[in-house]
Amino acid sequence: MSSKTKSNKKIKNDDGDSKAVVEDVDELERIGNMVKKIEGNTIYRHFYTTGDLHKWLEENHKTAKELFICFYRKDSGKKSISWEEVLDVMLCFGWIDGVRRRCDDESYCNRYTPRRPTSNWSFINIKKVEKLIEENRMKPMGLEAFAKRKVATAEEAYEKENRKLTGSLLAKFKRSKEAYKFYTEQTDYYQKVSSRYVMNAVREETREQRLDELIKASSKYERMDRFKPLKQQKKNITKATTNNSKSKRKKREEESESESEESDYESDSSSSSSSDE
Structure with a gap:
């Protein structure tokens, strides 16, 4: 070689x-x-x-x-x-x-x-492995990874993959009429992955937080950043980084001016400046 x-x-x-x-x-x-x-x-x-x-x-x-x-x-x-x-x-x-x-x-x-032991098994991959087992093609390490899956059946995986917003969460979303209208006009795929993202959170508090993310994005007539095309994600990250740098620079300049004009607030200004870094 x-x-x-x-x-x-x-x-x-x-x-x-x-x-x-x-x-x-x-x-x-x-x-x-x-x-x-x-x-x-x-x-x-x-x-x-x-x-x-x-x-x-x-x-x-x-x-x-x-x-x-x-x-x-x-x-x-x-x-x-x-x-x-x-x-x-x-x-x-x-x-x-x-x-x-x-x-x-x-x-x-x-x-x-x-595959990590904690990774999710999709409906499609569970069905594929079941077929590979029937064909006697699975290797010991593949069988071991399959045995460690958290989702036992393809049906259970399908249910998790297709969970829709329900109950109080759906009611909360519908109260933001324009945001909900935008959401329902999106592709089936986007509605599926975004609702799954909200509903599959373990804690109720986390589900609420994720729903707030979804409502906030929808109210701006945008998709959630995590589900935007990769190019758009990179563009947003670059824009956010640039804006953040400008904001920090402007804040430092303002703090510097404040220190020279009002010496009584020097310690507060220094404290604020260090927390930005």
Whole structure:
């Protein structure tokens, strides 16, 4: 096995195998630079077959903390394993898929990690594992991860995934007429994930707080930040950071002026300034 290092990022090249896992180092570097990097050596790979991925997991599942897999879109004309095929293999080994990132017009990338005992099991994945068990494809580590799930059945998972606002929470939301009208005009998916976010909180106090978040966003004719598209989230974070920096700078300037004009309030001004940092 050989390895190449570019831009302080190691990419492993399995060039000894007739069915090479890594297609092209320069290609992977190009794709890799278009997704968010993390600390350490991030490995981006194309897998041509489920056998290639299966072999990699057999060799690395005990030590690897993550795996980034790049996929070509069907209309690109380029060969790669499909997302659906990868998901089945990952479930067999007790791994879970993360957020998908667009690379360019013909490719995207998914991050995969070993499943934590506390992670949620979706209705779809429970049904998939049940089928994989019937087909005798599950690995011991996959069965162990499945046995540790908190949600016992697919039906229970479905119920949790589709919980709607009810009772006093729904009544409270409806009292904010414009906010509720905006909410009901959103896509079914947004209504589903936002209501689930509110209803799946364990404590009543937390459910109230989350509902307040939803009402506040809806009253501004906006979606909750956590459910906005990724680009919009990043834009909001950048804007908030910029505004926060300007606010702090302005406050320090005002405090400095206050100190020179009214020496009696010096200690209060110093205290206020230090609390901003």
